[in-house]
Amino acid sequence: MGSSSSVMEKLPEMNQQTNLTTKKSGPPSYAGKASIGRNQSDSADKDAVDGEGADGKLTPKPPTEPEMPPPACLSDGSKAQIPHDYISKWKVTDSNVKQRLKELKYTLTLLLSKPVDELVTNASNYDKDFFLLSKGLYPSQNKEYKNRRLVLEELINKDQIFKLLKNYWKEVMSAFEKSKKEPGGCSDNGKQWQELAKNNSCIVDALTNCYHLLVVVWNGSDMKIPETLLPLYENTIPFILEALDSQLFPMEVAAAHPQHKVVKAILGTLHNFCNKHDNSISDLREKDALRIIGKYRNSGADTLKAKAMLAYSYLLSENNDEEKSVLELGEDDIKFLITVLKDALGQPNERSKLYGYNAEELIVGLNNIAVIDSNKQRLVDAGILPYYLDAMKKDNPPLQECAAHGVWTLAFDENSKQKISSEPHLLETLKKLSKSADDEVKGTATGALWRIEGESKYLQESKKTGGDTQAASKKIKHIMISYQWDVKKEVLQLRKKLKEAGLRVWIDVEQMHKSSDVYVAMAKAVENSSHIIPVLTEKYPTSNACRQEITYASRREIPIVPVRLQAKYRPEGWLDLLLAATYFYDLTKRQEYEQKISELISALGSDAKILPGESEDPVTDIALSSEVPLQGSAPMSMFKPDFSDGSQLNASHLKCASWSVQQVNGWLKNMGLEKYAKKLGEVNGKLLAEMVIIQIRSPDAFYPMVRQDLGMSMVDILKLNAALRELSQ
Numbered sequence: 001m002g003s004s005s006s007v008m009e010k011l012p013e014m015n016q017q018t019n020l021t022t023k024k025s026g027p028p029s030y031a032g033k034a035s036i037g038r039n040q041s042d043s044a045d046k047d048a049v050d051g052e053g054a055d056g057k058l059t060p061k062p063p064t065e066p067e068m069p070p071p072a073c074l075s076d077g078s079k080a081q082i083p084h085d086y087i088s089k090w091k092v093t094d095s096n097v098k099q100r101l102k103e104l105k106y107t108l109t110l111l112l113s114k115p116v117d118e119l120v121t122n123a124s125n126y127d128k129d130f131f132l133l134s135k136g137l138y139p140s141q142n143k144e145y146k147n148r149r150l151v152l153e154e155l156i157n158k159d160q161i162f163k164l165l166k167n168y169w170k171e172v173m174s175a176f177e178k179s180k181k182e183p184g185g186c187s188d189n190g191k192q193w194q195e196l197a198k199n200n201s202c203i204v205d206a207l208t209n210c211y212h213l214l215v216v217v218w219n220g221s222d223m224k225i226p227e228t229l230l231p232l233y234e235n236t237i238p239f240i241l242e243a244l245d246s247q248l249f250p251m252e253v254a255a256a257h258p259q260h261k262v263v264k265a266i267l268g269t270l271h272n273f274c275n276k277h278d279n280s281i282s283d284l285r286e287k288d289a290l291r292i293i294g295k296y297r298n299s300g301a302d303t304l305k306a307k308a309m310l311a312y313s314y315l316l317s318e319n320n321d322e323e324k325s326v327l328e329l330g331e332d333d334i335k336f337l338i339t340v341l342k343d344a345l346g347q348p349n350e351r352s353k354l355y356g357y358n359a360e361e362l363i364v365g366l367n368n369i370a371v372i373d374s375n376k377q378r379l380v381d382a383g384i385l386p387y388y389l390d391a392m393k394k395d396n397p398p399l400q401e402c403a404a405h406g407v408w409t410l411a412f413d414e415n416s417k418q419k420i421s422s423e424p425h426l427l428e429t430l431k432k433l434s435k436s437a438d439d440e441v442k443g444t445a446t447g448a449l450w451r452i453e454g455e456s457k458y459l460q461e462s463k464k465t466g467g468d469t470q471a472a473s474k475k476i477k478h479i480m481i482s483y484q485w486d487v488k489k490e491v492l493q494l495r496k497k498l499k500e501a502g503l504r505v506w507i508d509v510e511q512m513h514k515s516s517d518v519y520v521a522m523a524k525a526v527e528n529s530s531h532i533i534p535v536l537t538e539k540y541p542t543s544n545a546c547r548q549e550i551t552y553a554s555r556r557e558i559p560i561v562p563v564r565l566q567a568k569y570r571p572e573g574w575l576d577l578l579l580a581a582t583y584f585y586d587l588t589k590r591q592e593y594e595q596k597i598s599e600l601i602s603a604l605g606s607d608a609k610i611l612p613g614e615s616e617d618p619v620t621d622i623a624l625s626s627e628v629p630l631q632g633s634a635p636m637s638m639f640k641p642d643f644s645d646g647s648q649l650n651a652s653h654l655k656c657a658s659w660s661v662q663q664v665n666g667w668l669k670n671m672g673l674e675k676y677a678k679k680l681g682e683v684n685g686k687l688l689a690e691m692v693i694i695q696i697r698s699p700d701a702f703y704p705m706v707r708q709d710l711g712m713s714m715v716d717i718l719k720l721n722a723a724l725r726e727l728s729q
Contacts (some may be wrong), residue, residue, distance in 0.1 A: 042218070042275075042307075042310075043139070043218060044218050044268070067095070067096060068086060068089060068090075073106075074102060074103065074106055082103060082106070082107060082132065084128045087128045090103075090141070091141050092144075092148075092151065093147075094144060097147045100151070101150060103132070104155060107129050107133060108133060108155065110129065111130070112163065116168060116171045119168060119171070120168070120172055120202065120203070120206045121202055123202045123205035123206035123208070123209055127208065130208075130212040130213060133216060134215035136155075137151055137219035148223065152220045152228055153227075155220075156231055162231075162235040164213065165210070165214070165216075165239075168206070168209065168210060168213065171206075173247055175202075176203055179192065179201070189249045193249060193257065194257075197257055204257075204258055214262060214266060214269070218268045221269050221273055221277075224276040230277075233277055236269070237273070237284070240269065241287055241288075243266065244266055244267075244296070245292045260301055260303075263296065263304055264303060264307060270289065270311040271314075281314055281315060281538055282538055282568060290315040293312050293315070302336075302340075302354070305336065306340050309336065309337055313369050316369065316371075317372075331382065334378060334379060334382045335382050337362060337365060337366055341363065343355065345390050345391060345394075359391055359394075363399070363402040363406055366379065366406060367402065367409055370410055371409060371541070373412070373573060373574055376410050376413035377413055377415055377416055379410065380413075380420075385407075388406050389403075389423065389426050391403035392429045393429060397436070400433055400436070401441045404441065404448050405448075405544065407452075411451040412451065412547060417451070421452060421453070427449070427453070430445050431445075433445035434449055443518065446518065447519065447548065450548070454519060477504070477529060477530035477607045478528060479504065479530060479532075479533060480505075480506045480507070480525050480531070480533070481494065481495060481505065481507045481533045481535060482532055482534045482546055482549040483507070483535035483546070484540050487535055487537055490535070490565050491535055494597075495507055497597050497601075498601065502610055503609060503610070504610050506528075523552060526552050526553045530558075530604070531559045531561050531604050533600075534549075535562075535563055536562050536564045536565065536566070536571065537564075537565050537569060538566060538569050540575070547575075561582075562582060562584050562585070563584070563586075563600065564586045565587055577718075580718055581718075585599060585600045654689040656685045656727050657685050657689040658685050658686075660684060661682055661683065664680070667688075673716060676716075679711075691724065692727050695721070695724050
């Protein structure tokens with residue numbers, strides 16, 4: 001960060017930024033590429049002024065008063081503290097922001113100049129000074145976003161706030177450890193904190209001061225500013241994870257204890273980083289954050305439990321098999337979040353006073369949980385659908401979009417899709433939202449409807465109208481790039497490279513706005529692709545639109561050539577299975593970029609080459625072929641039997657249909673799957689043939705069935721997939 005004078009110089013240039021949240025870029029007609037919510041904000045503002053009471057009620061805002069003259073200590077060289085009555089009336093406005101920045105710099109410098117043990121021993125003497133450092137980042141005390149940004153930049157200038165926070169925290173924890181060895185001390189951490197609270201220990205007061213410093217990080221991380229997010233993240237994550245893991249014990253002290261506020265600030269900060277810092281999720285997983293945060297899911301304080309659950313939802317992974325018993329969400333976890341959502345939806349402003357979250361951010365957390373296929377049915381069984389419906393009926397477009405996005409996500413599970421279809425008024429409400437004046441609501445609702453019922457209707461229609469245009473469609477092909485909006489800049493660079501190589505390229509940033517039905521356009525784009533390139537980052541599999549594109553391409557047997565744009569990222573779950581044994585072109589290393597682009601172009605071949613006299617435009621308006629893809633989406637669909645002669649797929653036609661149980665067991669042995677013979681029990685040839693049908697028609701149901709019911713590893717699933725393929729020929 002620059003000096004404080006450079007911050008001052010920015011003042012005339014700064015424009016008020018009214019959008020404080022992460023919105024999707026790109027054409028609004030194709031919404032849903034990674035719906036994370038528009039109004040999410042995890043901050044400490046409800047603790048503003050004199051703090052949040054034990055009942056969660058806010059302190060009333062004081063009446064507006066005339067501007068105060070600057071305190072004398074700023075100019076008289078006394079190095080005295082700013083008077084407490086001045087701090088109590090302190091607010092930031094456009095007219096006084098320069099003065100307020102000077103006061104913050106003065107206070108921060110003053111605290112850094114004091115011996116850290118003095119700041120702890122006499123913690124109550126400095127409580128207003130610590131509070132002042134956080135006060136300028138409370139929206140209630142500093143309404144203008146541009147001014148809060150200036151305050152944040154001043155505080156993190158030269159990493160001074162981080163130095164104060166780390167040194168002060170270290171001293172507080174050291175004092176705590178010493179207190180356990182003093183007369184009357186207790187080796188049990190929880191009991192010792194309780195005793196310190198009873199005795200009004202300075203250590204407890206110092207912990208409150210730590211909270212004020214953590215609020216700077218908490219509220220600062222709520223502002224998606226790349227220049228500040230990175231230093232906030234790098235300077236605090238190791239420290240706060242260690243504190244959560246081994247130094248804090250909020251379950252063992254009273255709800256009013258400062259530890260609760262400290263943990264609340266840390267969990268809120270982690271939630272913000274997951275939501276707003278693009279590369280944080282994989283890094284936090286590597287730092288064992290899932291286990292650490294997971295401990296707080298069992299907190300006796302519901303506010304802490306809610307914060308832990310929402311941060312936790314971003315970090316869930318399908319690649320944690322060895323720790324599944326520890327990390328997997330239980331039925332009680334899911335029901336708790338639904339209870340919190342119910343409370344929020346019942347409030348006039350859709351915000352739970354009891355738990356401190358609004359309905360939108362709660363639904364985003366539930367949607368994160370739903371991304372993992374094994375959680376979809378569990379959410380439906382726990383009763384989430386009526387609350388998604390309730391949210392979609394609210395006169396709140398961002399909330400409507402999040403709820404529609406959740407329904408769309410759940411619909412990738414076949415059983416859940418059926419329950420969605422039968423949920424009273426749900427499809428009717430989605431259809432109303434698909435005509436919304438809000439483009440993002442409209443796009444997400446349209447995507448959900450396409451997944452639930454539109455795709456099958458479209459395929460039926462394409463069978464009737466494909467006819468002679470199939471031959472025409474095969475003459476001209478394009479390369480389709482499937483990507484999540486966050487990497488739009490990199491994708492445009494990739495498109496440029498492919499075009500320079502003479503290839504015809506289709507990406508939705510150019511083409512979707514030309515079609516009145518974006519998902520019909522998507523299907524046509526897939527059908528007319530020689531290859532599809534999924535651009536892989538950790539956000540790609542969380543995008544329903546991306547999943548819709550790539551699974552449809554798999555079902556249509558379009559060759560998939562993935563590129564990776566995020567270092568160390570490895571697909572998991574449904575995407576891992578779909579791309580199994582597929583070579584990745586890694587574009588994350590700058591020194592190898594041109595070489596990998598060259599290799600990628602060679603792999604794409606000549607089918608999408610622009611020949612002399614041909615248009616460079618991608619194919620968008622050619623009807624689909626007459627061949628009807630099999631029903632259901634296809635993470636498992638690595639093949640599709642050829643029924644072009646017009647015959648219908650029927651279990652009785654398969655060669656295995658007449659096998660005995662013994663013959664099925666012999667087949668399993670030949671395929672290297674004999675260890676599953678006992679679990680399959682009395683499965684004969686007729687039942688095995690039904691398994692072939694399920695695998696082809698409903699791969700979304702087949703995949704969890706074999707993984708969960710049979711306990712199959714990915715390698716064995718692939719073996720079974722290939723074996724069943726042979727039976728279908």
